[in-house]
Amino acid sequence: MKLVQAIQRATEIAETLHGRRIKGDLRSRLCAACFAVSQQHHNSLLILLAHTPPLQATAFALLRPLTESAMRGLWLSHVASDEQVQKYIQSGTKLDMASMMTAVGKAVGLDAHHAIYKHWHSLSAYTHTGEHQVQRWLLTDSIEPCYSASELSELLKLSCGIAELSLQGVLTISSIRQTGSPVVTT
Numbered sequence: 001m002k003l004v005q006a007i008q009r010a011t012e013i014a015e016t017l018h019g020r021r022i023k024g025d026l027r028s029r030l031c032a033a034c035f036a037v038s039q040q041h042h043n044s045l046l047i048l049l050a051h052t053p054p055l056q057a058t059a060f061a062l063l064r065p066l067t068e069s070a071m072r073g074l075w076l077s078h079v080a081s082d083e084q085v086q087k088y089i090q091s092g093t094k095l096d097m098a099s100m101m102t103a104v105g106k107a108v109g110l111d112a113h114h115a116i117y118k119h120w121h122s123l124s125a126y127t128h129t130g131e132h133q134v135q136r137w138l139l140t141d142s143i144e145p146c147y148s149a150s151e152l153s154e155l156l157k158l159s160c161g162i163a164e165l166s167l168q169g170v171l172t173i174s175s176i177r178q179t180g181s182p183v184v185t186t
Contacts, residue, residue, distance in 0.1 A: 006156045007046050013039065013167050020174045027076060027085050028173040034073030035166040041066035042163040049152070056147045057126075057133060059155065064123040066159055067116060068097065070166045075100045077169055078107040119158075 017039070022032045041062050048059040072093070076085060079100075084093065093100070101117045104110065125132035139146035 003046070003049055003156065006160050007050065009160060010039075010043055010046055010163060013163060014043070016167065017170055020170065022170070022174045026089065027080070027082075030085065030089060031073045031077045031173050032170060034069050034076060035169045038066055038069040038073065038166040039163060041069060042159050042166075045155075045159050049156075054145075056145050056152070057136070060126040060133065060147070062127075063155060063159060064120075064127040066162050067123065070162045070169070071097065071100055071104060071116075073166065073169050074104045074108065077173065079103045116158075 022028050045059045045062045045066065048055040048062070075093070075095070076088060080088065080093075087093070095103075097120065098117050122132050124130060136145055136147050136151075137143055
């Protein structure tokens with residue numbers, strides 16, 4: 001997927017979500033907040049790639065929090081018990097991301113562990129300035145970013161896929177239109 005297409009799709013997603021009413025219960029509001037954070041990470045990633053010069057290292061670093069926020073929203077929406085929802089608002093969840101993805105996958109029929117978690121080490125390395133991030137700066141005699149076209153294409157593909165998951169998550173919790181319901185803004 002090309003950057004211009006990804007930006008256009010992100011704009012379409014934002015237009016679809018802007019002003020959409022969601023259910024007013026705590027679970028739905030928490031989910032919407034997670035999905036909104038995910039959308040902001042996605043849009044920020046695209047802005048970083050569109051910057052001149054592209055800020056690729058930071059764009060790659062955002063992929064993990066983009067994924068985490070979407071997965072937490074899906075977990076809250078499809079897996080978490082009422083008690084877990086209450087605990088989440090107070091102190092987060094103690095579940096590791098692998099367990100969360102496995103539980104979400106079982107609930108929605110998605111092999112999230114295979115599709116996403118198998119890349120978790122790499123996502124973490126990009127976020128925490130690990131080997132995958134630093135290696136991209138040492139490919140020439142100069143210290144400069146050297147991300148391949150295929151790596152950038154994969155970044156766009158995965159980030160856009162996560163943005164689509166977040167969109168579907170919001171659409172799921174916004175099926176009821178009530179006066180006074182919280183409004184999603186992007």
